[in-house]
Amino acid sequence: MKTLYFVRHGETAHNASGMTMGQMDIPLNQLGLAQANQTAQWLKRYPIERIVSSDLGRASTTAGPLGQLLGLAVEMEPRLRELSFGIFEGKRIADCQEEHPDTVARWRSGDFDFAPPKGETRRSLMERTGEVLHDLGEAAEDHIAVFTHGGTLNALHTHMVEEEYPEPRERIHRIFRFHNASVSMAAHAGDQWRFLVINSTFHLEEEPRQLMY
16 A cells, blocks of 8 residues: 655754745754654664655755665655745745735735746646655556645645545645644555654654644
């Protein structure tokens, strides 16, 4: 049975201070590095055969300890990058709202074909994540760990829950705010994806012991 293990990257200084990152290559902070090790220790019990990661450092660094434990190379996949926020990257949302109120309002409207200046549309994010999910589904390996970002996880989640819906999909489900170093698992059973675990931080020492949110 095809099973995917989705991991959001560990914490960065920008996460801790409430700043947007998008495709800025911000490294993990000390907590994020600890989260990467804790996640690896928890995931090593599963029969993971392959590790694929966004090529941004905060994701690939989170993947590194699991690769070392399992003796697997971490494959870099640029299509798993976070959505590019353009001129909003590196800023707090409140500051963006003050400096560019009309742009923020249109962005928040959910317009699928709008992007902040120098940024990326939601349609582009859905297209590239859809390609990755298709490729992983067709891969020879049955158990694959995927290290990526919060917005990317929301897009992948949308593809899975709307697998049989007609395209194009012009919204992205935001049921969950994926936590740093959270683990979600999905298996393709029959003709659909089934989520086994969503947004779990059970394995993180500093988090409440909850399986699902």
